Amino acid sequence: MGQKEYLKNQQREVLQNCGLINPENIREYIARDGYQAMGRVLTSCQPQDVIEQIKKSGLRGRGGGGFPTGRKWEYAARAVNEDKYIICNGDEGDPGAFMDRSVMEGDPHAVLEGMVIAGYAIGAHRGYIYVRAEYPVAVERMELAIKQARELGLVGKNIFSSGFDFDIEVRLGAGAFVCGEETAMLNSIAGKRGEPRPRPPFPAVAGLFHKPTVINNVETLANVGRIFLKGPEYFAGIGTEKSKGTKVFALAGKINNTGLIEVPMGVTLRSIIFDIGGGIQKGRKFKAVLIGGPSGGCIPEDHLDAPIDYDSLLKLGAMMGSGGLIVMDESDCMVDIAKFFLEFTQDESCGKCTPCRVGTKRMHEILQRITIGEGKEEDISLLKRLAEDIRKSSLCGLGQTAPNPVLSTLRFFEEEYLAHIRDKHCPAGVCSRLVRFEIIPEKCTACSICARICPVEAISGEPKKPPYFIHQGICIKCGACQAKCPFSAIAKI
Numbered sequence: 358m359g360q361k362e363y364l365k366n367q368q369r370e371v372l373q374n375c376g377l378i379n380p381e382n383i384r385e386y387i388a389r390d391g392y393q394a395m396g397r398v399l400t401s402c403q404p405q406d407v408i409e410q411i412k413k414s415g416l417r418g419r420g421g422g423g424f425p426t427g428r429k430w431e432y433a434a435r436a437v438n439e440d441k442y443i444i445c446n447g448d449e450g451d452p453g454a455f456m457d458r459s460v461m462e463g464d465p466h467a468v469l470e471g472m473v474i475a476g477y478a479i480g481a482h483r484g485y486i487y488v489r490a491e492y493p494v495a496v497e498r499m500e501l502a503i504k505q506a507r508e509l510g511l512v513g514k515n516i517f518s519s520g521f522d523f524d525i526e527v528r529l530g531a532g533a534f535v536c537g538e539e540t541a542m543l544n545s546i547a548g549k550r551g552e553p554r555p556r557p558p559f560p561a562v563a564g565l566f567h568k569p570t571v572i573n574n575v576e577t578l579a580n581v582g583r584i585f586l587k588g589p590e591y592f593a594g595i596g597t598e599k600s601k602g603t604k605v606f607a608l609a610g611k612i613n614n615t616g617l618i619e620v621p622m623g624v625t626l627r628s629i630i631f632d633i634g635g636g637i638q639k640g641r642k643f644k645a646v647l648i649g650g651p652s653g654g655c656i657p658e659d660h661l662d663a664p665i666d667y668d669s670l671l672k673l674g675a676m677m678g679s680g681g682l683i684v685m686d687e688s689d690c691m692v693d694i695a696k697f698f699l700e701f702t703q704d705e706s707c708g709k710c711t712p713c714r715v716g717t718k719r720m721h722e723i724l725q726r727i728t729i730g731e732g733k734e735e736d737i738s739l740l741k742r743l744a745e746d747i748r749k750s751s752l753c754g755l756g757q758t759a760p761n762p763v764l765s766t767l768r769f770f771e772e773e774y775l776a777h778i779r780d781k782h783c784p785a786g787v788c789s790r791l792v793r794f795e796i797i798p799e800k801c802t803a804c805s806i807c808a809r810i811c812p813v814e815a816i817s818g819e820p821k822k823p824p825y826f827i828h829q830g831i832c833i834k835c836g837a838c839q840a841k842c843p844f845s846a847i848a849k850i
């Protein structure tokens with residue numbers, strides 16, 4: 358697929374500058390109308406007007422939950438305090454997600470512009486960009502952008518001679534998934550352990566250093582300047598009734614065209630996967646798409662025509678999340694996928710609350726035994742019960758959403774769990790304890806390559822006297838024989 362075809366079904370608003378301008382040169386951003394919206398806001402709008410315009414645009418947070426941005430700003434604006442803060446959430450810890458990183462690397466000034474406008478709206482004079490240290494280019498570009506904006510008086514004291522002061526600093530995260538959660542992030546920025554705390558009080562009332570704070574995702578903030586530049590009506594004209602604007606997705610997995618895409622809200626998953634993504638690699642069959650990362654859900658073929666918006670995805674047991682899309686094909690085992698994500702959340706659980714710390718571990722243990730053929734039928738109901746308890750009683754979104762990949766795979770692929778449990782068989786041939794390698798007698802030429810490559814000497818036979826034989830009791834299912842057989846004479850069953 359050529360670039361023209363790839364871009365045909367996309368609408369680049371947030372990504373409009375990415376790849377086109379030199380992000381290390383502020384003048385290139387300015388040449389594409391950068392900082393014009395901020396200038397207009399600071400010199401001719403009252404803070405309340407700014408909030409009204411954002412509300413009118415219908416912008417909702419792109420960090421996962423989809424909370425209306427205008428309402429969030431309004432709560433913080435109403436809080437009476439001399440010190441308030443804006444935090445840009447650039448933690449992005451989901452496996453397979455790289456949207457925010459790309460915006461910070463490709464258009465850092467759009468993020469700064471959004472932060473200054475947000476600061477003006479709520480009456481804050483300081484902002485922090487929280488970026489994980491594993492994103493060194495993003496960190497470098499954001500720091501350079503702040504320096505260049507400060508030199509031109511676009512960040513700092515008396516911006517545009519409006520009397521408004523706003524300065525920004527970058528704060529590095531150490532790469533803990535939980536630190537993307539807003540209250541854990543507040544602790545991390547304040548130099549404390551990155552653990553969440555109960556809400557209320559919400560950060561808009563008592564956030565960083567207990568002061569009113571707005572925390573917004575990178576992509577949310579990158580939309581702000583454009584909303585003022587093109588008008589809230591323009592933004593509200595894109596998308597669906599309740600989900601306005603565009604969304605950036607990171608396409609990953611078994612898809613032909615991986616990479617970043619931006620589409621209007623409301624397009625279907627089918628269109629993303631097949632029209633833009635170019636379908637499944639190696640002509641294989643589509644099986645499911647995981648949307649929303651470890652907090653999200655797996656959506657099967659039957660639901661590919663669902664529009665992508667916050668509410669439709671929740672109905673399917675998934676969520677928009679920050680925009681990671683991982684496509685799976687027939688060679689993926691859904692139990693193994695659920696186990697992978699549970700392993701991730703269990704690993705990343707901060708351990709503060711018991712349901713998340715212990716519950717995710719127990720769920721992972723159950724999935725582990727199912728994938729090695731030791732599962733029981735009662736495990737299915739046990740998984741569902743545990744999932745419900747963890748969802749209801751965990752302290753933060755990490756635990757509350759951790760069971761989602763398990764619940765959604767149980768909802769749409771329960772028969773695959775049952776095949777592992779009842780038949781001790783992994784239909785996708787992924788769970789190594791549940792697969793067997795066997796030599797196909799008609800194809801074997803007794804070339805002996807398999808016997809020579811086998812690391813545990815599980816294959817025997819006489820040269821030139823086919824077929825060779827695999828001793829199942831010795832075989833460790835590494836698949837080396839199958840990979841090396843020049844005659845495709847070894848089958849995985």
Ligand SMILES: Cc1cc2nc3c(=O)[nH]c(=O)nc-3n(C[C@H](O)[C@H](O)[C@H](O)COP(=O)(O)O)c2cc1C
Pocket residue numbers: 417418419420421422423424426446447448449450451534535536537538539540572573574575577578679753754755
């Ligand atoms: C475990 C966990 C990780 C999160 N990671 C991120 C993240 O990397 N980036 C992000 O913007 N929001 C993340 N969130 C959501 C934030 O808590 C918060 O809702 C968001 O930054 C608000 O910004 P928005 O209103 O612009 O979406 C995470 C939430 C949870 C529970």
